[in-house]
Every structure is written in C-alpha cells, then in structure tokens.
Amino acid sequence: MNILVIGAGPAGLMFSSQIKKLNPDWHINIIEKNNQDESVGWGVVLPGRAPHHPANPLSYLSNHESLDAQYIEEFKLTHHNDSALTKTGVTLCGAERKSMVHELRQLCIGLGISIEYEKPASKLVDLQCNKYDLVVVSNGINHTSTYYKEALKPKVEFGKNRYMWYGTTKKFDEMNLIFKTKAKGIFVAHCYKYSSNMSTFVVECSEETYINSGLDEMSTQNAEAFIASVFEEELDGQTVISPKGLKWRNFMTLSHEQAYSDNIVLLGDALQSGHFSIGHGTTMAVVGAQMLVKSVYDHSDNIATALEDFNQNVMPVMQLFDQHASTSRLWFESVEDRMHLSTPELAQSFATRRNQLPPLPPALGQALEKALARGEK
Numbered sequence: 001m002n003i004l005v006i007g008a009g010p011a012g013l014m015f016s017s018q019i020k021k022l023n024p025d026w027h028i029n030i031i032e033k034n035n036q037d038e039s040v041g042w043g044v045v046l047p048g049r050a051p052h053h054p055a056n057p058l059s060y061l062s063n064h065e066s067l068d069a070q071y072i073e074e075f076k077l078t079h080h081n082d083s084a085l086t087k088t089g090v091t092l093c094g095a096e097r098k099s100m101v102h103e104l105r106q107l108c109i110g111l112g113i114s115i116e117y118e119k120p121a122s123k124l125v126d127l128q129c130n131k132y133d134l135v136v137v138s139n140g141i142n143h144t145s146t147y148y149k150e151a152l153k154p155k156v157e158f159g160k161n162r163y164m165w166y167g168t169t170k171k172f173d174e175m176n177l178i179f180k181t182k183a184k185g186i187f188v189a190h191c192y193k194y195s196s197n198m199s200t201f202v203v204e205c206s207e208e209t210y211i212n213s214g215l216d217e218m219s220t221q222n223a224e225a226f227i228a229s230v231f232e233e234e235l236d237g238q239t240v241i242s243p244k245g246l247k248w249r250n251f252m253t254l255s256h257e258q259a260y261s262d263n264i265v266l267l268g269d270a271l272q273s274g275h276f277s278i279g280h281g282t283t284m285a286v287v288g289a290q291m292l293v294k295s296v297y298d299h300s301d302n303i304a305t306a307l308e309d310f311n312q313n314v315m316p317v318m319q320l321f322d323q324h325a326s327t328s329r330l331w332f333e334s335v336e337d338r339m340h341l342s343t344p345e346l347a348q349s350f351a352t353r354r355n356q357l358p359p360l361p362p363a364l365g366q367a368l369e370k371a372l373a374r375g376e377k
C-alpha cells in the first residue's frame, strides 16, 4: 500500500505511526508545510494519564515521561476577584504541543516513515493523488478541502470573539477560567500548566472589547503588556508571550458532511475543528486516526469500502464534537449576559452549558474501543 499524508500534526502522525505498526511493509510518506522546529501554540490539555489513556497521544510514546507533562485534577473559576474551586472528576494532562509533535514525528521516523519538511501541498490536484492508494489530508484548519467542495460539502464558520494563544511562565496548577470586567469590556483567560515552568494562557474577548481596548492597533509587545496588566493579580506580575507570527483572530470552525472523496480522506482539524474551550481537538485527532486505522486495516483489499466504513463511523462522532464545541463557543460569546451572576452561579452555568447534549467522553470511549478492536469487522 502506498499512502501520502499531508500535514505532520497529531492527526497525520497518529494515523501514520499506528497503521505502519500494523503493516511494516506499507510505504507511507508525510509532507509538512513547515520546517522541523516550527509549531504553533504552547500547551494543550489531553485526557487521562499516559500511558494508560488510549485517547492521550502521549500514551503511544515510550519516552512520554521526558515530556514533563503536568497532571491536573482541579478546576478553578475566578470572577469578581473571587474563586470557586472544584474537582474536575477526571485526570487531565497538560502537555507542550511542540515536544509532543516532535516525539510523534520521531516515532514515525523510527518506524520507517519518511517526513518531508517545507513541502506544502498547495492544490491536491497537483499532487497526482491517483498515484497513491490513499491520500490522508491532515493539514489542520485549512481551506484545502474546499477543492472538493462538491463532494465533501465543507462549511466554514468564524466565531464572534477574538482570541490569542499566549504562554506564560506563571504556573497555574488547576484548569483556570478567569473573568475580568474592565472599563473596556470583559476578558476571559483559559489557563493551566503544561510543564514544570510554563502554562498556556488563552485570552478571548468580544470584537467590541478588542477594538475599544485598542488591541486592534497595538504592536505584539504592547498587546502582551496590556493583557499582562488586565490579569496582573492572577499572573503575579509575570508576562504573557505570543507565539511567533500568531495574531489575535476569530476561531474558525471547519465542518464537513462527508469525510472522503475517491481515495482522499480528511482527518483531524481538517475534517472537523472545534473551539478550544472544550480542549478536545487533539483527542479528536487521536480518536479519528484510530478509527481510520481500523477501517483501512479491516478493508485493506478495498480502499473504497474502507473509506465508506470510516465515514459511517466517524461522522456521528465528529458531529457530536461539533455540537459540544459550538455550544461552548456560544456560551463564551454571550458571557456578558452572565456577568451579574455570583461566582458559584457562574461556575454552575459554565459546568452545565453542554448538559442538553449527549455526553462526549462516553461516545469517544466507545468509538475508540471499537477502533482498537481491529480485525473484528
């Protein structure tokens, strides 16, 4: 089998490594737009404790301990300068995205998969996809799939809030959600530790607040100083750091009605992206990758059947993810209406915002369990 994978992020790397383990003689080539060292963002939150949780990509790395991942068991919501602390009820894992991706790439290389850097796929038609048995498009939130507009029916939606993915040296031991009402508007920080000395610090605000506070016209440095002053107390006076080249933006949700066309299949964010406030994007990349591994493994004699099988199984899971992520995004976009609530009331509203939906973790657990039972069609 000859497979081309576009994008060396968690989705493409998880699929490549796991299918190669099952089929060492298959030829898999990954092409990646960026160079080896480039990676967007700081830390991400993953489910469970490595190596025990199958949806945590660190569980697939023999050297996961070297990543300095941090385990989190508490949730802290701060509002009106008052905090409510609760148990998360599950173990969460904060991990540095760059080292996680680096190690997943090493895993692939060790298995005999080639990765070509600084090789962006511009148009799928230029890649001569018919030369391959299978082309996996795992290039993140991207417009590439719009080349298949008719077949895949992509939908693009932009969130109303602006956000920025900052990092900070202040260590936040819990999953933190901090609401700050300032004269210029409301700012929300989502923050948690992801190594012994770093935390993720994602900040969002409405478009109006973004403009009223002057963030739209500030240099990167001035915006960092401004945000550090908004959250001065919680940051203990420490700074926030922007990832190279990243600007304040609106969250892009990319959804599809179908996961494949001919021998081309979408995976990870390229198939379905979801708002960062539910912290599930990487988990979805792992679950989707394992589902694709199962379909391709079980139907390796017929790729069309494999992709139809994948499509049937993956789309309901992706649609549920989309519903959870969109509900959560909308809760943050209308947060102004809840600023009069007390801290416990706001914490309650946050905790129950997705209660009308079927819960996501059991659905993912079932999908993953089925995907890992390979050979049982």
Ligand SMILES: Cc1cc2nc3c(=O)[nH]c(=O)nc-3n(C[C@H](O)[C@H](O)[C@H](O)COP(=O)(O)OP(=O)(O)OC[C@H]3O[C@@H](n4cnc5c(N)ncnc54)[C@H](O)[C@@H]3O)c2cc1C
Pocket: 006, 007, 008, 009, 010, 011, 012, 031, 032, 033, 034, 041, 043, 044, 045, 046, 119, 120, 121, 122, 138, 139, 140, 141, 142, 144, 164, 165, 202, 267, 268, 269, 270, 276, 279, 280, 281, 282, 283, 284, 285
């Ligand atoms: C602010 C923020 C916070 C987040 N926090 C979390 C979190 O806490 N937990 C969580 O699980 N998820 C989180 N996510 C989501 C998570 O980062 C993504 O869901 C996840 O990285 C998806 O993996 P992927 O492999 O599909 O895409 P990506 O990680 O985006 O990887 C795609 C790869 O493809 C490459 N590429 C792009 N275009 C091309 C091209 N044309 N040709 C070749 N290569 C290309 C890119 O360089 C990249 O290496 C967050 C996202 C944001 C924006």
